[in-house]
Amino acid sequence: MNKMVENIPYDELVVGQRTELVHTATEEDVKLFAAASGDTNPAHLDAEYAATTQFKQVIVHGMFSAGLISTAIGTQLPGIGTIYLGQDLQFRRPVYIGDTLTVSITVLEKNDDKKWVTLETLVTNQKGEKVVTGKANVMPPTQKIERTLPNIPQVNFVD
């Protein structure tokens, strides 16, 4: 499971540089996100309630997609050592269980005075529809780091 990663320091970043992260949202993801955030909104956890909403079924937390964006920034581009300064998010479409999300992070702009970069942060679904759009401002690392990522903590649900 352990993944060796290499970050991309400010000086190596190029406008247009891009990374992707692909993840299929599961019911377990939704339950785990509810456990992690305390967000037990029935729109995410209660199928009976969700059937009465305009979406007709449970939807994945919007901040789950934001979590994937943060994962792609913090482990891929620019990667380890990046300081997250800001993020704006437009939630454009619901995400359903079973949707395959592609998170694309693209370097939009470098600010050589502040050593900040602006990233486009886009999440699309398996139909190519934009589900989350937005931009992030980050302070990329100054030093090259190669490192094995910690394992994803494994959990069991308690009934």
Place this chain on the structure above:
Amino acid sequence: MNKMVENIPYDELVVGQRTELVHTATEEDVKLFAAASGDTNPAHLDAEYAATTQFKQVIVHGMFSAGLISTAIGTQLPGIGTIYLGQDLQFRRPVYIGDTLTVSITVLEKNDDKKWVTLETLVTNQKGEKVVTGKANVMPPTQKIERTLPNIPQVNFVD
């Protein structure tokens, strides 16, 4: 554990209306958020690596605070039935394990044409320092809903 909640439909919302959610961040929160998002950035999970960073210790995922904001919006103000349209986040200070976060959601503006509201979304720590600032745009529910929230899913970590 089950909590009965009542939402606040658009017509009942008043500019200046406010809710709070208080949560102390634990090491388990960080592990759970890593499990939920796949974000295993060592800044959050690897104490040895974190000691080499400017923060000198592990920091809580920025999107964990964003998750608490979403929880407060989706379960308190305006509550169940709210559609999340957008959120901007400025990460102003690190959050450390043991920090007590207060999420404040305040109605800033009502748009009677679109039936949207703009919310101020502020997260402060136990010192009163702003750790996350920003605004959210949401479409509040049109109907009153009183409902018992689902339980927070309980998990065990597998070593």
